[in-house]
Amino acid sequence: MSVGKVFHPGIASNHSDDYPYSWSVPPYHPPSFAYEKRKVCKGDDGKLHANLLCPVNVTEMPLKILPDMENTEEAVRLLKSMKERDSPFFLAVGYYKPHIPFRIPQEFLKLYPLENMTLAPDPDVPRALPSVAYNPWTDIRKREDVQALNVSFPYGPIPKDFQLRIRQHYFAAVSYMDSQVGRLLSALDDLGLAKDTVVVFTSDHGWSLGEHGEWAKYSNFDVATRVPLIVYVPGVTSAMEKPGKKAFPFIDVFHQSGARFTEGRAMRNIVELVDLFPTVAELAGLKPPPPCPRSSFRVTALHGSSEAIAYSQYPRPSNTPQEDSDLPLLADIRIMGYSIRSCDYRYTLWVTFDPNTFWANMTDIHAGELYLVQEDPGQDNNVYNISEHGNVLGKLKDHVHWTTSLKQHLFYFNTGSKAKGIL
Secondary structure, eight states, X not given: OEEESSSOSGGGGTTTTTTTTSOSSOOBOOGGGGGTTSSOEEOTTSSEEOOSEEXXXXXXXXXXXXXXXXXXXHHHHHHHHHHHHTOOEEOEEEOOTTSSSEEEEGGGGGGSOGGGOOOOSSOSOOXXXXXXXXXXXXXXXXXXXHHTTTOOTTTOOOOHHHHHHHHHHHHHHHHHHHHHHHHHHHHHHHTTOGGGEEEEEEXXXXXXXXXXXXXXXXXSSHHHHOOOEEEEOTTTTSOTTSTTOOSSOOOOTTTOTTOXXXXXXXXXXXXXXGGHHHHHHHHTTOOOOTTSOSSOHHHXXXXXXXXXXXXXXXXXXSSSOOTTSSSOOGGGOOEEEEEEEOSSEEEEEEEXXXXXXXXXXXEEEEEEEEEETTTOTTOOOOOTTOGGGHHHHHHHHHHHHHHHHHTTOOOOOOOOOOSSEEO
8 A cells, every 4th residue: 555655756657656566556645735836835925935945834724734644644544444454564655745845834843943053064065076966956946935035056055044944944844744654653553553563764865955055856965865764673673572662652742852762773884775675575574576685684784784885876967057957858868977885985977878778888987976984974075086096996986887787677576465564
């Protein structure tokens, strides 16, 4: 079962959400999402706008509810039906926030007073950053409140007071989303399903909040490619044997300040989202299909060994930022940025790409990036052209060449689940 934004809507999922191949019933989409990009944000002039910053009184919204609230209600309804059936299930719940626009309940802004907000620690465009690597954040430029700032293209910058407001609204959107996740997990607990349901919390990408002078996503930096990943496995990641103990006690952020989780532990390993499917399959007692990686992060992360490399890539239409640099049409892609992340390095090569054959010419290099993560965690100092790192560059370049030759093959697969529940 699918609720909300799981498959990306539109052409990316062939306007189908991959139904009926991935889901037993048609995916659910909240009716109130139809108003997400409409003029429902009250501006300082008292009129309604299609803004980036959009704190609202929910009772004044069309349908008097917001999409993620509807997602939670539907997901809880489905959990109740699974409880009644006492059958195995897989439930995917895709929350929209903190995606833009920041149309959120206005009360969550109180958690982040503007006077307490700070700018990104590295708000300037790195001097050694190749122009092809820069994300000109065209999507937020389309919002009415951002357009009113008359920010120059492509580098801006956005005025500092507005930067603080963006960061405030993003943090508030995260807390709003967290509250919905909390209600869903609390329902899982109350229904008695937490004791035999694997829960995975993750996302599809990160989001720049002024780092490197960038906003939104559309890059190969850690801030855009790194995602949250929390895995709950009954009896493995928490002490479920304690009588009367709830696995997911609901935390009311408005009345329980400073509340923290006490169970679980953090693992500092490199894993990828492609490892997620075989991990869930193994936890469900199933054998992953042959196209899956040989080992899941159930082994690499939960049991402490380390995965060496994670991969990402992003396309560009040209060497310099254009209006379509962030979201080029397939036919307009001319350059591809292939990036690998190890514990020590972030390395990216921007090479010529043929959108007709999907073939990258690894000998035609437009630009390169190398960041030493230990001494430069924000990836602000590109040392690609510094000769002393030649040996490292040689090894990483060979790895990228070998990897991109494998990327010409794409596998799609589906399977059922024998576990009682996977959320």
